[in-house]
Amino acid sequence: MTPVTRPAGALVALAGVVAMVSAIPVAPAAPAAGDVPLFEQPPPGTPNLTGKWEMPKRITHLLTSDGKEPPLNAAGKAEYDKRQAALHAGNKDIDPINSCLMHGTPRLIYAPYPFLILQTTRSVNFVHEVNHTFRIIYWDKDPPDDPDPDYLGYAIARFEGPVLVIDTIGLNDKTWLDYSGLPHGEKLKVQERYTLTDPNTIKGSVTLTDPDYYTASWTTNFTLKKQSGMQIKENVCTDTHRM
Amino acid sequence: MTKRLNTGMRAAGYLIVVSGLLAAPFIAVAQEEYAAPTAREKKAAADAAVWNKNPAPTDPRDFSGVWWTRGYDRTFRPVTDPPLSPNEAAKLLPLTSAEAASRQHHLEMEKAGTPIADAPTQCFPHGVPRLIASPYPVQYVYSPGLITILHETAHNVRYIHMDGKPAPADTPRTFLGYSVGHWEGNTLVVFTDHFNDRTQIDEEALSHGLKLTVTERITKFTNKYGGVELRDRITLEDPEHFTKPWTAERLFPWRGDMRITEYSCEENNRNAPKNGITVAK
Numbered sequence: 001m002t003p004v005t006r007p008a009g010a011l012v013a014l015a016g017v018v019a020m021v022s023a024i025p026v027a028p029a030a031p032a033a034g035d036v037p038l039f040e041q042p043p044p045g046t047p048n049l050t051g052k053w054e055m056p057k058r059i060t061h062l063l064t065s066d067g068k069e070p071p072l073n074a075a076g077k078a079e080y081d082k083r084q085a086a087l088h089a090g091n092k093d094i095d096p097i098n099s100c101l102m103h104g105t106p107r108l109i110y111a112p113y114p115f116l117i118l119q120t121t122r123s124v125n126f127v128h129e130v131n132h133t134f135r136i137i138y139w140d141k142d143p144p145d146d147p148d149p150d151y152l153g154y155a156i157a158r159f160e161g162p163v164l165v166i167d168t169i170g171l172n173d174k175t176w177l178d179y180s181g182l183p184h185g186e187k188l189k190v191q192e193r194y195t196l197t198d199p200n201t202i203k204g205s206v207t208l209t210d211p212d213y214y215t216a217s218w219t220t221n222f223t224l225k226k227q228s229g230m231q232i233k234e235n236v237c238t239d240t241h242r243m
Numbered sequence: 244m245t246k247r248l249n250t251g252m253r254a255a256g257y258l259i260v261v262s263g264l265l266a267a268p269f270i271a272v273a274q275e276e277y278a279a280p281t282a283r284e285k286k287a288a289a290d291a292a293v294w295n296k297n298p299a300p301t302d303p304r305d306f307s308g309v310w311w312t313r314g315y316d317r318t319f320r321p322v323t324d325p326p327l328s329p330n331e332a333a334k335l336l337p338l339t340s341a342e343a344a345s346r347q348h349h350l351e352m353e354k355a356g357t358p359i360a361d362a363p364t365q366c367f368p369h370g371v372p373r374l375i376a377s378p379y380p381v382q383y384v385y386s387p388g389l390i391t392i393l394h395e396t397a398h399n400v401r402y403i404h405m406d407g408k409p410a411p412a413d414t415p416r417t418f419l420g421y422s423v424g425h426w427e428g429n430t431l432v433v434f435t436d437h438f439n440d441r442t443q444i445d446e447e448a449l450s451h452g453l454k455l456t457v458t459e460r461i462t463k464f465t466n467k468y469g470g471v472e473l474r475d476r477i478t479l480e481d482p483e484h485f486t487k488p489w490t491a492e493r494l495f496p497w498r499g500d501m502r503i504t505e506y507s508c509e510e511n512n513r514n515a516p517k518n519g520i521t522v523a524k
Contacts, residue, residue, distance in 0.1 A: 036405045036426070039305040039385045050386050100366065100509040118386045122307055125384050127391060132368065132400045134393055136382060136503050150505040230389045232402060234417040238366040238509060 040120040047162050047196055049124070052227040054114040060179040062110075062220045065205065070220075076183055076213030083181030095181070096174055100237035102133055102151035104175025105168045106190050106206045113235065114227055117194075124157050124164065131237040143169055149186050151175055164194040177208065185212030200226040284468065290496075291470030297499030299471040303429035303463055306390075309502060310473050310495035311380035317446040319372060319491040322476070335489075342450060342484040349448035352520075360516035362442040366508035368399050368418035370442020371435050371457050372477045375493050382503050390424060390431070397508040403433050410437055416453065418442055433459040444479065455481040471497040 042048040064070060072080055086094040097103055103111055113129040127134040133152075140156040147154035147170030154170035168190040177184055188210040195203045202224040209217040280288070300307050320332035327335075338346060352359050363369045369377060379396035388406035403424040404410075410421040414437045421437040435457045444451050458478040465471050473495040480488040514521055 036388070036407075037302070037304045037385075038387065039300060039302060040307045041385070102505075102507055102509075116386075116389075116391070118384045118391060120307065120384060120386075123382075123384075125391070125393065127393070127400055132398055134398060134400060136393060138502070151507060152505055230386065230402075230404075230406075231411070232400075234368065234415075234419060236367055236418065 040122050042119050042121065047159065047164065048119055049117045049164060049194060049196060049202065050119045052114050052116055052230050052232070053202065053224040054227050055110065055112070055222060056225045057223065058112055059110050059222060062178045062180075062182060062206075065219045065221045070182060070208075070218050071215045072182075073213060073215045079183040079213065080181055083176070083183070087181060095179075096176065097237075100131065101174065103130070104151050104177075105135070105153050105155070105171060106192060106208075107175060107177055107179075108133060108135075108152070109192075109204075109206075109222070110178060114232065116230060116232060119164075124166075127232065129232045129235050131235055137166055143167070146170075149173075153190070162195060164192075166190075166192040166194075168192070183213050184208070184210045187212055194224075202226075287466075287470065288468040291466070291468045294470065294497055294499050299463075299497040299499065304426060304431070305385075306383040306431070306461070306463060306473060307385055309380050309382050309498045311498045311501060312376075312378060312493055312495050315378040316376060319376065319445040319449065319477070319479075321489045322492040336449070337486040337489050339482075339484055339486055345450050345484075346448040349450070353448070358521045360519050360521045361446060362418060363397060363508070364512075364514040364516050364521045366397060366512055367441065369396065370418050370438065370444075370451075371401070371420055371422075372459075372479065372491065373442050373445060374399050374401070374419070375459075375475060375477065376445055379506065380498060380501050380503055381495070393503055395503045395506050397506055403431075416440075420457070427460075429462060431459075431461040433457075433461065435459070444484075450484060451479075451481045452483045454483055455479065473497075 042050070062070060083094060092098050097107075102108070108126070108128055108130070109115070111128065111130040115126055115128040115130075118125040118127060121139075123136050123138045125134060125136050135152050135155060137155040137157045139158060141158075143154050143156050149170050149172040151172060151174065153168040155166050155168040157164065157166045159165070169188075171184070171186065171188050171190070173183075173185045173188075175184070176182060188208065191207040193205045193207075197203050204222045204224060205219050206222070207217055207219045208214070316329075318329055318333070320327075320329055321335045323332060323335065326332075349359055362373070363377075368374070374394060374396070377394065377396040377399075379394060381395070382393045384391045384393065388404065390403040390405055392401040392403065394400070399419065401419055401422060403422045405424050407425070409423060414421045416437050416439040418439060418441065420435040422433050422435040424431055424433045426432070436455070438451070438453065438455050440452050442451070443449060456479075458480075460476045460478075462474050463471065464474060475493045475495065476490055477492065478488050478490045479485060
């Protein structure tokens, strides 16, 4: 079940160095310094999460913030055991991402690929390398009452002090929470919290509330590290998996 | 009424023609104001009023927000003054003999009900300029050194690198290529190359090879109905397919009323091809 890992960041950085000393064959002339206007940027003095981020430590199975197994109820345990048995039997097709379906929220942030957070005053955007999947999250106060369920859900964003908080509902039940097959239903509510603890580090958490498969809300933690530059490769699942 | 400026597209064409000639725009506008508006013109004005309730950014270089091309045109054609019908404009396509034969083959296969599979039918990224013709909205996002264009259609993402650096030396060939942008006045100029040869130029029949380069000149303007639009003038060069560079155009009205929604091509892809032929279900 281990997906192909991508090349190390060092290679990307090296490529950047090589590029800097190579000639410009056909590209337009570089703009003068300061000639690249920026709009809708976060005001100075407010948290700005814009950058290229990656989870340095691969998380394939979510644990609670105190290191315990998630509180699956009987239905949740039955579904999880079924998926685990299939995975151990070598049935990769049971994992929806192997049919190139979207990872879903929150699994997308656990994919072993970098992603951009592009924070603007209009929306905060998570643009992922893996299968060019993105979320555009607006600074809305409230979500719609009953959004149609889809893979990434209906998300709204706000700041609580320095913490970026994203609340998501409207998720379908076709995605897994993690690579091990933790299930969820359509009642799932996800709250992501992102805190810049230094310019290159985000401490994050995800709180999951799903009465269909869990006995209680539970929270899992992660760390993101900032990568240099903003280069994101083209990654096409349907090209590598061949539906 | 055929000589009237009865669509936004035609109006834009006239505006392009007269740009740089200070007196001419007033003549064109004055002629317009003496005629009663057509139903289409009334609709264009009413639409613009709705779309502007959440107004477009005012800075001419700020494209932040959502834009949506009007209508659906499966083809790219050379832009002309005055605008020609698609069939007439097609005669101006500067095709090499190989591309002319390829185009004819594509047209015949489609006519026979067995269209040759296009990259998007397999949920591959559409390619450029093919993506620009897709009838779904886009959102521009600015960040330091990068303008990102998020396309609703099949969650395509274009990265316009604004850091002044050329494509890295090891840049691979991809469906959407590698884009480098800079500003010329208020026009965003985007140069894209490093394409693979697995996409088409348009949905109908035009192909390209590895030598394709695309230069876009994207400008924001206000049309005569008060609507705000992006004009994307797209110059295509590929010596193996075209005898000379040629330029097409797409307009993207501002849509303050819209947001990008989720589009999963991969779920139950009804156009999934078999043996290279698109099978629509």
